[in-house]
Amino acid sequence: MAATYRTPAGASLTEALVQEIRQDFPLLAQEVNGHPLAYLDSGATSQNPLQVLDAERNFYLGANSAVHRGAHTLAVEATEAFEEARRTLAGFIGAREEEIVWTSNATEAVNLLTYSLGNASQGLGGPQAAPYALGPGDEIVTTEQEHHANIIPWQVLAARTGATLRYIPVTDQGLIDYEAAQNIIGESTRILAFTHVSNVAGSITDVDYLVSLARKVGALTLLDACQSAPHLPLDLAQLDVDFAVLSAHKMLGPTGIGALYGKAQHLDALPPFLTGGSMITKVTMTEAQWMPAPTKFEAGTQRVSQAVAWAEAIRYLDHLGMENVQAWEAQLGQQLAAGIQEIPGARLIGPAPGQERAGLAAFHLEGVHPHDVGQFLDQTGLAVRVGHHCAQPLHRALGITASTRASSYIYNTPAEIDRFLQELAKVRPYFGYSS
Amino acid sequence: MSGLEQLYQQIILEHSKQRSGEGLLDPQGQAAATNHQYNPTCGDEINLRVILSSDQKSIESISWEGDGCSISMAAASVLSDMAPGMSLTDFQALIDDFREMLRSRGQIQPDEEVLGDAAAFAGVSKFVARVKCAMLSWVAAEEASKEAAQASA
Numbered sequence: 001m002a003a004t005y006r007t008p009a010g011a012s013l014t015e016a017l018v019q020e021i022r023q024d025f026p027l028l029a030q031e032v033n034g035h036p037l038a039y040l041d042s043g044a045t046s047q048n049p050l051q052v053l054d055a056e057r058n059f060y061l062g063a064n065s066a067v068h069r070g071a072h073t074l075a076v077e078a079t080e081a082f083e084e085a086r087r088t089l090a091g092f093i094g095a096r097e098e099e100i101v102w103t104s105n106a107t108e109a110v111n112l113l114t115y116s117l118g119n120a121s122q123g124l125g126g127p128q129a130a131p132y133a134l135g136p137g138d139e140i141v142t143t144e145q146e147h148h149a150n151i152i153p154w155q156v157l158a159a160r161t162g163a164t165l166r167y168i169p170v171t172d173q174g175l176i177d178y179e180a181a182q183n184i185i186g187e188s189t190r191i192l193a194f195t196h197v198s199n200v201a202g203s204i205t206d207v208d209y210l211v212s213l214a215r216k217v218g219a220l221t222l223l224d225a226c227q228s229a230p231h232l233p234l235d236l237a238q239l240d241v242d243f244a245v246l247s248a249h250k251m252l253g254p255t256g257i258g259a260l261y262g263k264a265q266h267l268d269a270l271p272p273f274l275t276g277g278s279m280i281t282k283v284t285m286t287e288a289q290w291m292p293a294p295t296k297f298e299a300g301t302q303r304v305s306q307a308v309a310w311a312e313a314i315r316y317l318d319h320l321g322m323e324n325v326q327a328w329e330a331q332l333g334q335q336l337a338a339g340i341q342e343i344p345g346a347r348l349i350g351p352a353p354g355q356e357r358a359g360l361a362a363f364h365l366e367g368v369h370p371h372d373v374g375q376f377l378d379q380t381g382l383a384v385r386v387g388h389h390c391a392q393p394l395h396r397a398l399g400i401t402a403s404t405r406a407s408s409y410i411y412n413t414p415a416e417i418d419r420f421l422q423e424l425a426k427v428r429p430y431f432g433y434s435s
Numbered sequence: 436m437s438g439l440e441q442l443y444q445q446i447i448l449e450h451s452k453q454r455s456g457e458g459l460l461d462p463q464g465q466a467a468a469t470n471h472q473y474n475p476t477c478g479d480e481i482n483l484r485v486i487l488s489s490d491q492k493s494i495e496s497i498s499w500e501g502d503g504c505s506i507s508m509a510a511a512s513v514l515s516d517m518a519p520g521m522s523l524t525d526f527q528a529l530i531d532d533f534r535e536m537l538r539s540r541g542q543i544q545p546d547e548e549v550l551g552d553a554a555a556f557a558g559v560s561k562f563v564a565r566v567k568c569a570m571l572s573w574v575a576a577e578e579a580s581k582e583a584a585q586a587s588a
């Protein structure tokens with residue numbers, strides 16, 4: 001059953017079209033604390049349109065059964081829907097279907113890779129996997145800007161293998177210091193892991209540049225596409241990264257599913273992380289042979305309904321057109337950055353107004369703790385994120401422990417951003433600071 | 436009163452800016468203990484020291500350093516004002532009452548006779564996400580007072 005849409009395909013987004021889009025998200029129509037909800041926390045998790053909810057429900061109503069495990073008609077239909085979802089995601093991010101591995105979320109995707117590399121370092125996977133082995137003297141490089149999901153798995157892998165973890169620092173604004181990157185990435189670098197769009201700074205990374213530094217020294221690259229895949233056109237083949245991770249719940253899809261992208265040559269060579277049913281060919285009492293990638297990495301019963309729902313979310317985004325999504329959010333991001341900059345005592349993190357930024361902005365308000373900022377805004381129906389946003393090293397580098405973040409998506413309007421800015425201007429006076 | 440005013444009583448706003456007890460005091464030979472508490476969800480942090488009187492039966496002073504929201508900073512400040520001179524038994528009873536009030540989801544009317552300025556935190560109990568902020572320094576004080584008493588026993 002193909003979904004129907006209220007908006008014409010590929011139209012640039014306008015306030016009128018966004019009002020139509022909002023009809024697909026009934027959750028947004030509610031009141032919170034006596035005010036209309038303005039949901040400005042899509043960077044943490046996005047909302048699901050009716051089309052996505054219907055797709056998941058329809059799957060359960062008509063096709064639910066075990067995939068890759070049966071010969072009956074429903075099992076075949078479910079398997080087809082599951083693999084169709086994989087093709088849909090692959091097409092959306094410039095990948096081939098065998099390069100997509102389903103995971104629970106982006107965090108698990110990074111862990112899948114780091115554990116697989118750890119296993120390779122211990123000799124699992126034989127000679128084919130040996131080139132991926134890490135040991136003392138090898139360096140893993142990430143950045144100070146990362147989400148913890150792209151830091152801690154590398155810390156653990158370094159601890160397991162004896163490799164060293166190094167960081168590309170950030171500037172005073174919280175931006176990747178590209179000049180420093182040049183000196184950090186060197187002959188010992190084996191892996192370079194970095195985010196595409198910062199979930200705090202809102203900056204968009206110069207992927208081509210970092211990939212070129214890694215290529216020069218033969219290092220593998222991992223791109224954290226959690227905050228880019230939902231918001232801008234993504235072509236992983238063109239970006240030429242070796243691996244990438246993303247989560248469905250940040251792009252109009254359900255929780256519980258994410259993906260690891262890996263170039264076919266790597267996924268073919270690397271050993272599995274989780275093992276068990278579904279990922280094997282022949283099993284004896286002493287050993288097992290693995291299926292080819294990506295099945296090798298998908299042990300146990302898979303998240304079939306979530307995959308189906310995620311594919312519907314992707315079709316929804318495709319229908320809008322990612323260039324249009326990006327343009328709309330760029331406008332909201334600029335409105336946020338410029339407005340925050342105007343507020344006495346506010347320190348904007350990330351690119352200055354007028355410079356390229358995604359549709360989000362985080363800031364520190366002098367004298368008022370983010371928790372109090374968030375509470376004040378919540379009382380007026382504004383949902384924003386406060387805290388360290390799973391990026392403690394970045395906050396520490398900026399000399400703060402926490403910040404407040406407003407993040408937008410296709411269903412947010414300039415009027416909502418205005419409301420946010422108006423309320424934000426009242427926060428410091430409320431807590432006793434005269435501008 | 437709006438929800439916000441129930442939470443941010445004037446006493447709380449004042450204490451969050453004019454803070455009592457901020458800056459760790461030197462025990463100068465008296466029995467003392469220091470406890471560190473951290474709230475991983477928001478990064479609020481406190482390092483709090485309890486110094487006992489020379490007979491080791493009551494609280495001489497509470498001092499602390501920390502970083503956090505207005506609720507957590509005000510709670511530390513109020514406690515620093517209230518505790519000096521209290522017997523260890525009364526001090527523990529005060530902490531128990533405060534905890535009970537905060538966990539009551541707005542059900543317990545505070546007894547201002549007993550809780551004094553700490554009664555201002557009654558509104559916090561309706562904001563479940565903020566209870567931990569108010570408790571942070573009080574938990575640190577509870578731990579530190581027990582440790583100081585044990586060490587001196």
Ligand SMILES: Cc1ncc(COP(=O)(O)O)c(C=O)c1O
Binds near residue numbers: 147226
């Ligand atoms: C940049 C970035 N990376 C990784 C993650 C982790 O995503 P998940 O929690 O879905 O695994 C997030 C989400 O907060 C993120 O914003």
